[in-house]
Amino acid sequence: MDEIKAEHSLIGQLLNQLDTQSADNLYDRENMREFKKLIDEIPGGFLIYHADGEEEIIYANRALLRIFGCDTLSEFRSHTHNSFRGVVHAEDLDEIERSIAEQIANSQDDLDYVEYRIVRKDGVIRWVEDYGHLVRTELGNIFYVFIGDATEKVERRLHEKNELMSTIEEYDKERTLIRQEHLRRLEVIEGLSVNYVSILYADLDSDKILPYRYSRRIECQFESKQDVRPYSQIIDGYAKQWVHPDDKALFLRHTSVDYIRSHLKNKETFYFNYRYIENGETKYLQMRIVDVGSSGRISQVVMGIRAIDDEILQEVKQKQILQDALNTARVAEVAKNAFLSNMSHDMRTPLNAILGYLALAKNSLDSRDRLIEYLGKIETAGRQILDLVEKVLEFSYTESQDAKVSDDECNLADLVKEIYEALQPSFEQKDITFVLDTKKVNHLHVYADREKLKKILRHLIGNAVKYTDKGNVSVTLLENKAINGFAMYRFEIKDTGIGINPDVLDKIFAPFERENNTTMSGIYGAGLGLTICKQLVEMLGGTIEVVSKPKKGSTFSVNLSLRILDEETAKTGDRDEAYDRLQGRRILLAEDNEINREIETEILQNFGFVVDTAENGKIAVEKMRASRPGEYDVVLMDIQMPVMDGREATQAIRALGEERFKNIPIIALSANAFESDKRASMESGMNEHLPKPLDVDLLLKTIAELLKDKKYEI
Ligand code: ADP
Numbered sequence: 001m002d003e004i005k006a007e008h009s010l011i012g013q014l015l016n017q018l019d020t021q022s023a024d025n026l027y028d029r030e031n032m033r034e035f036k037k038l039i040d041e042i043p044g045g046f047l048i049y050h051a052d053g054e055e056e057i058i059y060a061n062r063a064l065l066r067i068f069g070c071d072t073l074s075e076f077r078s079h080t081h082n083s084f085r086g087v088v089h090a091e092d093l094d095e096i097e098r099s100i101a102e103q104i105a106n107s108q109d110d111l112d113y114v115e116y117r118i119v120r121k122d123g124v125i126r127w128v129e130d131y132g133h134l135v136r137t138e139l140g141n142i143f144y145v146f147i148g149d150a151t152e153k154v155e156r157r158l159h160e161k162n163e164l165m166s167t168i169e170e171y172d173k174e175r176t177l178i179r180q181e182h183l184r185r186l187e188v189i190e191g192l193s194v195n196y197v198s199i200l201y202a203d204l205d206s207d208k209i210l211p212y213r214y215s216r217r218i219e220c221q222f223e224s225k226q227d228v229r230p231y232s233q234i235i236d237g238y239a240k241q242w243v244h245p246d247d248k249a250l251f252l253r254h255t256s257v258d259y260i261r262s263h264l265k266n267k268e269t270f271y272f273n274y275r276y277i278e279n280g281e282t283k284y285l286q287m288r289i290v291d292v293g294s295s296g297r298i299s300q301v302v303m304g305i306r307a308i309d310d311e312i313l314q315e316v317k318q319k320q321i322l323q324d325a326l327n328t329a330r331v332a333e334v335a336k337n338a339f340l341s342n343m344s345h346d347m348r349t350p351l352n353a354i355l356g357y358l359a360l361a362k363n364s365l366d367s368r369d370r371l372i373e374y375l376g377k378i379e380t381a382g383r384q385i386l387d388l389v390e391k392v393l394e395f396s397y398t399e400s401q402d403a404k405v406s407d408d409e410c411n412l413a414d415l416v417k418e419i420y421e422a423l424q425p426s427f428e429q430k431d432i433t434f435v436l437d438t439k440k441v442n443h444l445h446v447y448a449d450r451e452k453l454k455k456i457l458r459h460l461i462g463n464a465v466k467y468t469d470k471g472n473v474s475v476t477l478l479e480n481k482a483i484n485g486f487a488m489y490r491f492e493i494k495d496t497g498i499g500i501n502p503d504v505l506d507k508i509f510a511p512f513e514r515e516n517n518t519t520m521s522g523i524y525g526a527g528l529g530l531t532i533c534k535q536l537v538e539m540l541g542g543t544i545e546v547v548s549k550p551k552k553g554s555t556f557s558v559n560l561s562l563r564i565l566d567e568e569t570a571k572t573g574d575r576d577e578a579y580d581r582l583q584g585r586r587i588l589l590a591e592d593n594e595i596n597r598e599i600e601t602e603i604l605q606n607f608g609f610v611v612d613t614a615e616n617g618k619i620a621v622e623k624m625r626a627s628r629p630g631e632y633d634v635v636l637m638d639i640q641m642p643v644m645d646g647r648e649a650t651q652a653i654r655a656l657g658e659e660r661f662k663n664i665p666i667i668a669l670s671a672n673a674f675e676s677d678k679r680a681s682m683e684s685g686m687n688e689h690l691p692k693p694l695d696v697d698l699l700l701k702t703i704a705e706l707l708k709d710k711k712y713e714i
Contacts, residue, residue, distance in 0.1 A: 044148045045656065049088070051134055051141035055084035058142065067128065067149050068122040079121050084143070085229070089117035089125065100132060110134040115150060127154035172515070196233065196304035200234075201292075204257045205299040207231045215305065217242045217276070231257075244275035254287070262300045264291040273308060286313040331510070346388055350381035357381070361648040391528045404675050405539060406449040409565055412489070413438045415450070416475050419458045426465045427473070435474040442479055443487060445565040451698075452536045453560075456544075459529045460493040460556045468497030486561050494555040500548040533558075575619060582704060583608035585633040588602040590620035590639040590649060591669070596692075600669075603696055616641040619650025624653050629660055634703055635688065639670040646670075649683035665706040672709075 045064030049057045070076040080086030082658040096116045098444045101114035113130045129150040135142045188479045197215040235255045243251045254272045263270045271288040293300035361374040465474040473495045480488035537544045548554035591597040601611045614620035637646040668681040668689040678689040
């Protein structure tokens, strides 16, 4: 070791001597010259310098001088300030010295390798590579360094690095773009899939599934969002834990790989609904499966699960509505057919009776008793037909909603009594007792639509009698506490008759419903009465209900809110007085139908009126024109008449000029009783519009009302 060191130091000294040409030993000089020659002929640069202190240069061979563009060693020494530090480009020096020190410290053989820039004498910058070897001698540490020009190599490397950098940059840019696009797509997917509580990605070929978004139900099948699990295991676990037992088979079938493949063969997506139970409540989910793979083979699919409770409910509701409508239509159809067959039977029976008894009567002209009997039967049959026709008309009338509610003063007890009086013969005939109980009513005087209320009660009491053979019919009036001048009234019509079967009871108010048809029950009826009653009650803002037990009897109850009439203003007993005042009043009756004219004349005369008649509107107008003042008090005008109808005639009378023609009460009589008919009559100048056949009570009341007004007093 020491020898080597000594040798090195020797070499250094010798070289120096050689350089300075001061070696005195010829042999040594010769050896050194050989050595120097050898070093100088090395194709690469060679540098020897002191590793310590100023890093003084000991020797640089020719090749190194060439690298630096120097012609002589002294030129090189002055260019580098005779130090290794001058060899290295100032900017690289610190880094290079640090690197050399570090490499030497870590190298067993004291070797290092560095690359750095140098500045040639002509100022050109070149890259060199430096293989250094530190040799430790007694004279100090010396570096032996091979230096080669590495400019092209480094430049090539830098060029390659730059190219790589720009490729990386481009790649980075592209990656950013892809990431942005990816994010945008994710946002779109998020946006489109907001309704999906769970989204899963599955690869059927490799039996893998991973969640993208999960609900509580899916969550417990996975450990984390990155957890890739076997598809079949997750599907089975989910079905077992969550899917409704009745839908499990369906669920497993729809999620089986074969099923998915066969269903995604021709379309991109399919879905199915299934149920699950949560807190004992059945809920609906929908799974949609979408093919997202790009190859022809179906393997990658996305599965979305969403709650569809609201939609299902809506659907179920919609179905229910349709079902109800269908049922209603079917029921109505069945009822209508039954009604038509009932009607044809119910019409034919009395018509046959009329024709039959007419034939019998014709043959019995010699027997007064038999004639009277047959005429009586003809009358009954005629009334039945009239009743039937009236009910059908009334039904369509109330159905048409073309009706108005009036506000008449009325006494509820009197109203019921009036009805009872009219029905009394039936009560007596069937040995039925009647009880009216108004004890619980504080205010019997009310404002109500008298006609409608009467129709309702008359029908219910009529039915009570009709469907009771023997026993009792009671009408109980109840009144609830009055508030703001109104009270809630309840009319209970109770019988001890045949009662109604429960299965008929809930549709008893539907049109054309009868428990038995006329043939079966032997009791005549159209099955429209209760429908009309209900319509009328509803028109009055009330409700109607029924409780009934077969063979025990029925109770129909009508609830109505009525305005209470001040007791002071309630008038009783006025009626007869008003009727008295009608005696001797003169009526012009315009009626084209001869029979009607005769009947109506007779009725009116019976009530003390003086009646003159006209066969059509034109004659009525002529009679009015020719009349003396006071000759007529009232005109009763049929609407449908030949030559000139009632409305034209009224307009003509009103236009006759004199004041009395403008004021004389004209009352329309018409079988057409719709509100629109009434309105047309009023518009033509009539004062009232009454239905036909003539309701004498109503007519008298109307005439009394009209004549009560001062301007009609003549
Ligand atoms: P109808 O004109 O046939 O009497 P309704 O509409 O008045 O028609 O009555 C319909 C059906 O309701 C009747 O056919 C009968 O079966 C039943 N009904 C009505 N009222 C009673 C009652 N008080 N007691 C028993 N059955 C009744």
